[in-house]
Amino acid sequence: xxxxxxxxxxxxxxxxxxxxxxxxxxxxxxxxxxxxxxxxxxxxxxxxxxxxxxxxxxxxxxxxxxxxxxxxxxxxxxxxxxxxxxxxxxxxxxxxxxxxxxxxxxxxxxxxxxxxxxxxxxxxxxxxxxxxxxxxxxxxxxxxxxxxxxxxxxxxxxxxxxxxxxxxxxxxxxxxxxxxxxxxxxxxxxxxxxxxxxxxxxxxxxxxxxxxxxxxxxxxxxxxxxxxxxxxxxxxxxxxxxxxxxxxxxxx
Amino acid sequence: xxxxxxxxxxxxxxxxxxxxxxxxxxxxxxxxxxxxxxxxxxxxxxxxxxxxxxxxxxxxxxxxxxxxxxxxxxxxxxxxxxxxxxxxxxxxxxxxxxxxxxxxxxxxxxxxxxxxxxxxxxxxxxxxxxxxxxxxxxxxxxxxxxxxxxxxxxxxxxxxxxxxxxxxx
Ligand SMILES: [Zn+2]
Numbered sequence: 001x002x003x004x005x006x007x008x009x010x011x012x013x014x015x016x017x018x019x020x021x022x023x024x025x026x027x028x029x030x031x032x033x034x035x036x037x038x039x040x041x042x043x044x045x046x047x048x049x050x051x052x053x054x055x056x057x058x059x060x061x062x063x064x065x066x067x068x069x070x071x072x073x074x075x076x077x078x079x080x081x082x083x084x085x086x087x088x089x090x091x092x093x094x095x096x097x098x099x100x101x102x103x104x105x106x107x108x109x110x111x112x113x114x115x116x117x118x119x120x121x122x123x124x125x126x127x128x129x130x131x132x133x134x135x136x137x138x139x140x141x142x143x144x145x146x147x148x149x150x151x152x153x154x155x156x157x158x159x160x161x162x163x164x165x166x167x168x169x170x171x172x173x174x175x176x177x178x179x180x181x182x183x184x185x186x187x188x189x190x191x192x193x194x195x196x197x198x199x200x201x202x203x204x205x206x207x208x209x210x211x212x213x214x215x216x217x218x219x220x221x222x223x224x225x226x227x228x229x230x231x232x233x234x235x236x237x238x239x240x241x242x243x244x245x246x247x248x249x250x251x252x
Numbered sequence: 253x254x255x256x257x258x259x260x261x262x263x264x265x266x267x268x269x270x271x272x273x274x275x276x277x278x279x280x281x282x283x284x285x286x287x288x289x290x291x292x293x294x295x296x297x298x299x300x301x302x303x304x305x306x307x308x309x310x311x312x313x314x315x316x317x318x319x320x321x322x323x324x325x326x327x328x329x330x331x332x333x334x335x336x337x338x339x340x341x342x343x344x345x346x347x348x349x350x351x352x353x354x355x356x357x358x359x360x361x362x363x364x365x366x367x368x369x370x371x372x373x374x375x376x377x378x379x380x381x382x383x384x385x386x387x388x389x390x391x392x393x394x395x396x397x398x399x400x401x402x403x404x405x406x407x408x409x410x411x412x413x414x415x416x417x418x419x420x421x
């Protein structure tokens with residue numbers, strides 16, 4: 001294996017997580033429970049894809065091999081993707097999507113808030129925009145998780161099932177490896193482990209209002225950020241990439 | 253709050269500002285890209301013109317159209333040599349919408365953003381927004397997201413009209 005550039009790797013991790021989650025959110029377009037939610041989720045999808053575009057464009061510049069954001073999004077295979085696994089899990093029902101949004105957006109808003117102080121000017125600038133967007137995603141999701149959890153018997157059960165399903169995958173967001181360590185040491189990335197307690201406090205406060213509870217910590221799958229994914233990612237990419245792969249130089 | 257330095261005050265820079273004042277937002281065609289706070293700076297230094305533009309939302313589909321419209325307006329006005337730079341930092345905020353821009357939004361039926369942008373807070377929505385038609389504050393939010401990411405949908409209980417609110421960000 002050739003030597004990994006930690007900055008390039010970092011840009012891919014940030015960009016791919018945003019891209020894959022954006023793709024999952026976009027699956028709600030024309031299928032959301034109400035027209036207002038349809039618009040909200042489509043807007044959220046656009047925010048994520050916009051962030052992905054910025055991160056991947058920068059990744060291409062860091063790499064310096066002439067790949068732009070489209071080349072990176074559409075012409076890599078699943079094992080080359082560096083997204084956290086929580087982003088690639090199927091959208092599930094509406095409760096599942098809202099619980100994932102709560103877990104991820106709360107984390108991301110805290111992460112980007114700190115990343116605005118990055119020693120890397122490009123990443124700091126992207127964080128300044130992404131921070132605001134993730135804050136309102138988290139608020140939107142929090143309100144819905146309370147409504148669902150503290151709603152009917154069925155909505156409560158579905159929301160609790162979603163928490164149980166997604167919780168193990170949330171831990172990967174806070175794990176660090178040699179790539180992260182190198183970036184944390186140089187002040188490029190914040191150390192997510194440092195605010196896990198604060199994050200947990202916010203999540204628990206929302207779940208309490210929602211009359212939901214966290215499962216016991218058990219297995220904590222990880223590996224997405226180094227290219228090991230669930231089977232779901234390949235299907236998502238197949239759909240996302242079919243057109244640019246069939247017509248590589250197509251313009252629209 | 254456009255920063256005025258010497259390089260902004262040349263005749264050519266002023267002429268570029270005039271051109272940009274005529275470029276309207278594609279989705280809200282009553283407000284110019286200057287009043288929306290998208291055009292940040294115009295420099296005219298050593299004969300080189302530079303226009304600094306900041307996108308609103310990262311995922312805003314209108315961004316490309318706005319950049320295209322600005323480029324076209326500059327070219328048409330004879331400023332083909334002006335260099336357009338996209339700058340993400342500092343991040344765009346609704347605080348940059350000018351007073352004139354706020355009035356234009358209101359006249360168009362969109363309630364302008366109220367107050368300054370705050371820190372992130374769970375469950376802290378905007379307080380009751382004034383109706384752009386009758387100014388009543390007896391209003392309610394119908395949906396946090398309206399026709400675009402930057403707006404939410406509201407209803408006035410006094411005049412019964414629905415309206416868009418340009419959210420603080
Ligand atoms: Zn009214």
